[in-house]
Amino acid sequence: MTRFVLWDIGLTLIDARGFGSRRYGRALADATGLTGTLAEVAFRKLESFELHHHIDFEIGGFGAASMHRRDLIPDSVAKTEDRHGKPISPDSVVVVGDTPHDFAGTRCASAAVAVGVATGSSREDDVHTAGAHAVLPTLADTDAMLAALS
Template structure:
């Protein structure tokens, strides 16, 4: 195996703008019986980090036990919404094409580093037939830690264990739309690629230290060359 490509999901591959607020409001109401009065900032965050902040800002206990209750309810809400997901979001331009192109390359392993829970990551990608291109079993997901760099570490370790090789940092490409994605990859010395399809500009991604900044994923040959340089 030559290259491990680790994708962010939201606003990198797909756009489900607004769905996070709805799901967290429902989870909060179900678990503690309160209306949403404070919405955490989502970009680059993990579900564990978001759930902890949500509980804390609503005056609730925010230890692991209570965080797990929010995460479990969030998962239930997301899974129940699975049939409707194709109507609630969209695949971003070029996402299906670049995933398929990388999937056809010998020596390339694709997985995820995403703040989403594993089951919801599957749902969000499967809604647009994208999940089949990535190995979901070796991803780094948002229940693991509040800190995104821990997700990168988990994905690298699982990929190495599954394939019986050690993926050196410079053979790992971390791709996302926020400076937090970039920082998580840089923490482990990986190649980092910022995609300006979210709430951060190309200049902001470059300033965060991304090795490569792309305006979007629409130009498949150019994206492929940037990722496998």
């Protein structure tokens, strides 16, 4: 199944380097960012770790669209639908984040998979309670991440 992946830009993405390069071997059509900050700020954050080329910034959900993260998932999905000229099935949406705020919109957006990563200040229990279907300690374990996306 083709997946549409929304990454929380605030994650400790240096751990994602291995996943970022391997995920393109899978059938992921689009991967973008989800953050309360501006797209330009998110780009600079990722650029400093040379991870910016893994994210499609044109279809992301960024703070300029809304001050509420719950609004950013539908915004990003709508941009992707416009790009492809067809609707995205809710069961193809994946949200990866590290705070309860990242999962505020997963239920209303009917995201198929919400993966929490305990790299931020939130505890694993907090992220799980907020709506993450799976919680990983870091993004360093590529196989665990791919399993969580399945």
